[in-house]
Amino acid sequence: MTQSQNIISPLLSPEQLKLDQTLKLGVMASGSGSNFEVIAQCINHGKLNAQIQVLIYNNPQAKVKERAERLGIPAVLLNHRAFTSREELDENIVRVLQEHGVEWVIMAGWMRIITQVLLDAFPNKVINIHPSLLPSFRGTQAIEQALAAGVKITGCTVHIANLDVDSGPILMQSAVPILPQDTPETLLARIQVQEHKIFPQAIALAAKLHHYSTLSSGANIA
Numbered sequence: 227m228t229q230s231q232n233i234i235s236p237l238l239s240p241e242q243l244k245l246d247q248t249l250k251l252g253v254m255a256s257g258s259g260s261n262f263e264v265i266a267q268c269i270n271h272g273k274l275n276a277q278i279q280v281l282i283y284n285n286p287q288a289k290v291k292e293r294a295e296r297l298g299i300p301a302v303l304l305n306h307r308a309f310t311s312r313e314e315l316d317e318n319i320v321r322v323l324q325e326h327g328v329e330w331v332i333m334a335g336w337m338r339i340i341t342q343v344l345l346d347a348f349p350n351k352v353i354n355i356h357p358s359l360l361p362s363f364r365g366t367q368a369i370e371q372a373l374a375a376g377v378k379i380t381g382c383t384v385h386i387a388n389l390d391v392d393s394g395p396i397l398m399q400s401a402v403p404i405l406p407q408d409t410p411e412t413l414l415a416r417i418q419v420q421e422h423k424i425f426p427q428a429i430a431l432a433a434k435l436h437h438y439s440t441l442s443s444g445a446n447i448a
């Protein structure tokens with residue numbers, strides 16, 4: 227594997243990921259929002275049949291808010307500090323998502339632990355992205371964990387979320403080689419290039435799998 231080689235799995239064509247129905251997305255983000263913006267761009271360029279109904283962010287300083295304003299996407303601040311429990315935060319998240327007609331919840335750098343409250347409201351429809359090849363390096367500082375472990379390949383994973391942090395059925399992964407001179411910053415930059423490729427695709431794949439699973443259990447389009 228050389229510097230420029232990445233492996234994405236499953237590898238699906240735009241035709242295989244074409245959606246008949248427009249997905250109504252609610253995005254949750256805490257930080258910069260590069261993944262949020264890429265999803266919005268894919269939608270705007272006709273590469274993902276979806277609409278972002280609302281962005282929820284929890285950090286008043288999050289740069290993602292500016293991106294939403296620029297893109298004309300409604301943004302709602304739900305500061306976790308204003309709530310007494312994770313459940314209370316999630317009850318308010320669910321209320322905002324439902325008020326905006328959201329069907330699929332996209333955690334694009336949401337740095338809070340979610341609860342059953344959110345999962346019950348959107349069963350099998352909460353999607354997360356994580357900067358490692360799960361199940362390795364769950365939780366915070368996944369990139370630093372990979373560098374410290376000395377692994378030679380890491381990457382990113384998009385998965386259906388469940389109660390355990392960075393766990394749940396894997397939708398799509400991209401492998402990224404770790405180079406001898408890598409720092410957390412250089413590695414993050416290369417992982418994010420891959421995140422931006424697989425996240426929109428994995429959202430479409432989740433919708434496809436959901437559609438087929440309602441027709442017959444165990445169906446797999448890959």
Ligand code: GRF
Pocket residue numbers: 255257258259260261262334335336355356357382418421
């Ligand atoms: C991504 O690296 C994602 O894997 C992690 O948080 C980061 C969010 O980045 N969960 P951005 O805010 O989308 O740029």
